[in-house]
């Protein structure tokens with residue numbers, strides 16, 4: 001990883017130097033120990049800030065979309081002949097690259113507006129999981145080596161198996177290496193345990209219906225509707241989210257439990273054929289809502305019904321943007 | 336009315352979101368032909384099933400519908416050619432997802448009824464009403480007003 005980070009800094013510096021990109025979005029060390037945070041660099045010398053390690057969490061495709069769409073909007077006020085293109089460089093692991101593919105498929109920006117710095121990924125440490133594994137103790141320092149993580153806490157040093165701290169989505173990730181990139185930094189990483197990706201969903205499907213509802217109700221009751229999940233999600237890019245609309249007001253803004261359920265239900269459902277299982281929403285949720293249990297189901301349905309794996313290839317079309325005359329009709333009521 | 340009585344006299348409220356060109360005309364035909372069907376449906380007419388935001392279905396359930404029926408032209412017969420084909424994908428995934436989170440499958444029903452199928456329209460309404468009646472009043476996702 002050290003090596004990849006070194007190459008990343010070189011490559012980022014070069015791209016900025018040669019003015020191939022206007023800005024690079026990557027990760028820098030966070031303010032707390034064992035964290036990394038998104039950063040935006042525009043000067044070649046700033047490239048030394050960039051890091052690539054097991055604490056890089058957020059899906060950066062979110063910022064690519066934000067920056068390009070904001071820039072394009074701003075350009076509307078400029079005379080057509082003076083308009084400039086903005087090129088964004090982005091540090092992209094597997095899921096980030098899939099989000100970019102999805103944005104390209106959905107015609108959100110053009111391929112030449114983004115330069116993808118592909119990085120192989122071995123999974124990221126999920127803060128809430130790490131904290132739970134440590135019994136809530138404060139993290140003073142953490143070092144990942146091989147498949148274990150050594151954490152210094154006020155009470156002393158603890159060594160954990162890395163898989164107990166990695167995000168759930170990483171453990172069974174099928175695309176930990178970028179699906180597209182302009183520059184690939186380092187060798188592809190070893191595959192994760194992708195064969196078990198739907199185990200949790202299948203187990204949930206087999207529960208009795210009342211238990212499923214009780215679980216949904218319980219999880220959604222935790223949600224405080226801070227909308228951090230939406231803000232973090234690279235696929236949630238609508239200019240005006242249905243949650244913020246007032247005419248019509250789709251969802252009440254009070255404390256009613258069903259309003260929260262409906263909000264969640266619709267945000268989740270918007271992810272059919274669009275969720276790349278990056279876990280960004282899960283990692284930002286302050287209440288620990290089990291969003292992945294539901295998101296992964298949509299992924300499974302997309303695969304079963306439309307043979308689609310979100311953002312896996314530029315040739316695909318998102319399943320709800322297409323149709324086929326031969327789509328299954330088995331859910332149609334025939335009295 | 337006591338609670339017990341209210342329960343016994345309970346009649347399901349069903350929202351039917353139907354497309355203008357086929358199912359709505361089919362309902363018209365059922366009416367003109369004086370075919371009897373249960374009066375439990377409230378019909379909402381939309382231009383095409385492709386125009387139905389899946390949110391309409393969820394919203395109807397939240398606002399207290401015991402069942403939601405969506406019906407449009409048969410595949411291949413949509414007035415706008417492919418509206419119902421796009422809609423089919425949305426509804427197939429929506430129905431699966433709703434049942435995954437624990438909503439009974441029969442609360443949301445999707446079908447096709449053409450303009451010449453007055454008979455079928457009546458049958459659909461009868462079938463849907465029976466199924467929803469069997470489930471009883473909706474109690475999940477329903478906003479208490």
Ligand code: SF4
Pocket residue numbers: 222223224225226227228229230281284285286287288289
């Ligand atoms: S981040 Fe968590 S608490 Fe906030 S709105 Fe999303 S699910 Fe709810």
Ligand code: SF4
Pocket residue numbers: 059229232233234235236271274275276277278279280281282295
């Ligand atoms: S819904 Fe969550 S896991 Fe899926 S793409 Fe959005 S942030 Fe990533």
Ligand code: FES
Pocket residue numbers: 354355356357358382383384385407408412413414415416418419
């Ligand atoms: S017009 Fe009837 S479904 Fe499109």
